[in-house]
Amino acid sequence: MHIVEQVAHAVYAAxxxxxxxxxxxxxxxxxxxxxxxxxxxxxxARVLGETGLTGTDAVVGTLR
Structure with missing residues (x-):
């Protein structure tokens, strides 16, 4: 299986x-x-539907 497919499966499982x-x-x-x-x-990572401190317009992840 291609790497992108494997990652897609992992995201789906999560x-x-x-x-x-x-x-x-x-x-x-x-x-x-x-x-x-x-x-x-x-x-x-966040739980789907969980409310938290991150606002709608907030950026999360790795900054470059």
Whole structure:
């Protein structure tokens, strides 16, 4: 399976259990044996529907 497909499956699985990653980028994707992709760093992930301190216009993630 292509790396992008694997990441899409990981995002789908996270959403299915109610998580939003919020920081998907190449450095948060690790490749293991046989090019198996791991989506990592759920540090700023949120639970779907959860209210919090992040406003609608707030930017979260990695700044460059």
């Amino acid at each position: 959403h299915k259990i109610g998580l939003v990653h919020r920081d998907i980028k190449p450095s948060n994707i690790l490749l293991g044996e046989n090019d198996f992709a791991y989506l990592i760093d759920f540090a700023i």
